[in-house]
Amino acid sequence: MTKTLIVTGAGGVGKTTLSAGLGVSLARSGHTTLVLTIDPARRLADTLGVAALDDIPRQVANEPHLHAAMLDVSASWEAIIHRYADPDVADRLLVNPYFRAMADRFPAAQSYAAAERMAEYIESGHYDVLIVDTPPSEGGIDFFLAPAKTGDLISGKLLRWLTGSSLPGRSILYRFTARPMLRLADTVLGGAMLSDVADFLLDLRTMYDQLSVRSKAIERHLRAAETVIATTADPTPIHETRRFFDELAGIKIAPTAILFNQMLPQSWIASDLTAGRLEIDDKDLAVVATRNLSLWASEARRHSVAARELSARYGLPVHELTWQVPPPTTLDDLADLVADVTVLAD
Amino acid sequence: MVAEFWRYAGMMLTTDFVLVTGKGGTGKSAVTAALAIERARRGQSVLAIDLGSGLGLGAHLRAPNLRYRPTEVRAGLWAMTMVRAAALDEYLKTQLHVPQGAPTKTITSALNVLVDTAPGVREIISIGKPVFELWKGTWDAVIVDTPSLGQFQSYLRAPETISDLVPTGTIKRQASSLAEVLADPSTTQVIIVANPAELPVLETLEAIEAIEAEHLCPRPSIVMNRTVRSAGFTADQLKLLPTGPIKEAAEHQLSIEALQSRWISEIDVDVSLPYLMGVLTPGEVALHLADELSSR
Numbered sequence: 183m184t185k186t187l188i189v190t191g192a193g194g195v196g197k198t199t200l201s202a203g204l205g206v207s208l209a210r211s212g213h214t215t216l217v218l219t220i221d222p223a224r225r226l227a228d229t230l231g232v233a234a235l236d237d238i239p240r241q242v243a244n245e246p247h248l249h250a251a252m253l254d255v256s257a258s259w260e261a262i263i264h265r266y267a268d269p270d271v272a273d274r275l276l277v278n279p280y281f282r283a284m285a286d287r288f289p290a291a292q293s294y295a296a297a298e299r300m301a302e303y304i305e306s307g308h309y310d311v312l313i314v315d316t317p318p319s320e321g322g323i324d325f326f327l328a329p330a331k332t333g334d335l336i337s338g339k340l341l342r343w344l345t346g347s348s349l350p351g352r353s354i355l356y357r358f359t360a361r362p363m364l365r366l367a368d369t370v371l372g373g374a375m376l377s378d379v380a381d382f383l384l385d386l387r388t389m390y391d392q393l394s395v396r397s398k399a400i401e402r403h404l405r406a407a408e409t410v411i412a413t414t415a416d417p418t419p420i421h422e423t424r425r426f427f428d429e430l431a432g433i434k435i436a437p438t439a440i441l442f443n444q445m446l447p448q449s450w451i452a453s454d455l456t457a458g459r460l461e462i463d464d465k466d467l468a469v470v471a472t473r474n475l476s477l478w479a480s481e482a483r484r485h486s487v488a489a490r491e492l493s494a495r496y497g498l499p500v501h502e503l504t505w506q507v508p509p510p511t512t513l514d515d516l517a518d519l520v521a522d523v524t525v526l527a528d
Numbered sequence: 529m530v531a532e533f534w535r536y537a538g539m540m541l542t543t544d545f546v547l548v549t550g551k552g553g554t555g556k557s558a559v560t561a562a563l564a565i566e567r568a569r570r571g572q573s574v575l576a577i578d579l580g581s582g583l584g585l586g587a588h589l590r591a592p593n594l595r596y597r598p599t600e601v602r603a604g605l606w607a608m609t610m611v612r613a614a615a616l617d618e619y620l621k622t623q624l625h626v627p628q629g630a631p632t633k634t635i636t637s638a639l640n641v642l643v644d645t646a647p648g649v650r651e652i653i654s655i656g657k658p659v660f661e662l663w664k665g666t667w668d669a670v671i672v673d674t675p676s677l678g679q680f681q682s683y684l685r686a687p688e689t690i691s692d693l694v695p696t697g698t699i700k701r702q703a704s705s706l707a708e709v710l711a712d713p714s715t716t717q718v719i720i721v722a723n724p725a726e727l728p729v730l731e732t733l734e735a736i737e738a739i740e741a742e743h744l745c746p747r748p749s750i751v752m753n754r755t756v757r758s759a760g761f762t763a764d765q766l767k768l769l770p771t772g773p774i775k776e777a778a779e780h781q782l783s784i785e786a787l788q789s790r791w792i793s794e795i796d797v798d799v800s801l802p803y804l805m806g807v808l809t810p811g812e813v814a815l816h817l818a819d820e821l822s823s824r
Contacts, residue, residue: 194553283647453773480806
């Protein structure tokens with residue numbers, strides 16, 4: 183059985199770095215681990231060996247139990263289409279501009295691709311542990327809602343409206359042009375936009391039965407996974423964290439921990455308050471160095487307040503992770519960053 | 529019937545159109561709010577529009593519950609947020625000019641289908657609203673907080689995307705007048721907010737390259753937000769400090785200064801804004817940044 187950990191949170195808080203760190207540390211305790219990354223910074227990608235242009239998991243150099251893969255949204259959707267659509271429909275869809283636009287831009291499409299990949303890796307049975315770094319969202323929990331949203335798009339709700347039929351088939355398009363109101367709408371909107379959309383949706387619709395079964399399976403994997411939320415003390419990620427908790431509660435997913443990244447040492451706060459004069463010969467240096475501690479201590483205080491507030495509000499452990507400059511990229515530094523974090527414990 | 533936007537074609541626009549974008553987490557909304565506050569302080573009448581969905585502009589303007597209808601959040605500064613349904617409705621009424629007696633409900637539903645499926649339509653409706661406000665001619669400046677670099681580029685590309693899909697029609701005509709405004713350097717100014725760190729800088733460089741190659745908008749200005757100011761000591765002075773928090777904080781400071789200058793050297797920075805230490809609320813952040821902008 184693969185145990186899955188989903189690392190979610192606002193953009194820019196270090197989700198990918200934390201996912202990699204947790205991967206290294208779980209691999210080092212003997213679990214065959216796969217980290218599915220979304221868009222790692224260059225040096226982290228180099229360390230994980232995911233700089234290649236495909237999304238095939240590879241063993242990470244010098245880390246025998248650790249494997250890494252990078253999400254390729256287009257490739258994932260092509261694989262989905264080939265798997266679930268008839269060959270002639272697949273050929274049509276893959277060159278359809280509406281399909282390309284959906285795969286490239288529909289926010290749920292990127293999340294769906296990630297969730298589908300996650301499910302494949304779980305079902306492969308190759309890994310003891312799978313760590314999923316989640317795609318950036320337009321705010322909120324896109325990743326968790328993607329199966330349902332994608333299902334809506336494909337379910338034919340829109341299509342039924344367009345064709346006025348409960349069971350649309352290709353012959354319905356003929357009747358489409360016979361509906362004067364839609365013809366007028368097309369004239370106002372331009373060209374044959376609506377009928378092109380209907381055409382595209384008809385093709386998608388042929389995959390509906392299989393994709394909806396698939397979406398249900400993916401949702402089960404999402405529910406069975408452990409979810410942690412990463413944040414920093416900045417107002418935007420804190421706000422997003424609250425939103426994540428609210429929205430996840432709505433779909434009955436309870437995060438198990440908060441990873442609070444980029445914390446400063448709490449010892450700086452006490453030291454700033456008690457610091458007397460710094461007795462060194464270079465008086466100018468004494469002044470600027472003391473003021474520097476004061477400034478960073480005010481940051482440390484802000485971090486500490488934010489972390490305590492979150493912990494109290496949600497009654498969850500907050501793992502405080504030290505702010506490393508530059509961010510860790512070697513395997514050892516990645517493992518060090520999350521050394522005190524316990525996840526996926528039974 | 530002549531669509532309203534044709535009346536503006538070729539007209540001199542006297543409003544500044546400022547589009548703010550950047551990688552998530554760089555402080556776009558804070559910078560947008562600061563730019564708006566700074567202009568309002570100079571006596572301009574300003575409309576700030578939130579097209580994003582994060583903590584957003586509202587929190588930074590101390591008006592957390594922004595609505596579609598602009599509200600005055602401080603003297604001279606009005607703010608609104610994008611609400612898809614309301615924007616669709618307005619688009620239909622003021623831009624598409626549905627003929628009298630036409631089934632408005634059907635067309636609204638049709639537009640809704642397109643928003644969910646057809647590339648470019650959602651984007652045209654989002655970026656359309658700020659441009660309609662521009663065309664009204666009642667503001668000195670319209671300042672827009674856009675969601676992310678990727679989303680911003682799809683706004684810029686939307687008119688062309690639509691032209692590729694539909695040969696004729698109102699949406700297409702309207703889209704091409706949007707494209708003209710977006711590409712016009714006498715009206716439109718694009719600001720990319722970055723931080724002095726690897727991903728924000730690299731993503732900004734990639735975005736600039738794409739934008740310039742496609743000539744979609746004037747050359748963006750770079751605001752380097754969250755730049756930690758130099759503390760005034762150097763690495764060789766570290767050994768003069770006794771072991772303990774003062775030295776640790778000094779080391780932390782110098783590591784940040786070094787990392788920052790590495791990334792700042794990769795990009796031409798137009799405005800540098802400071803990392804604000806110990807500042808707690810989004811509203812305070814925006815006011816501090818506005819002070820910084822005023823002092824220039």
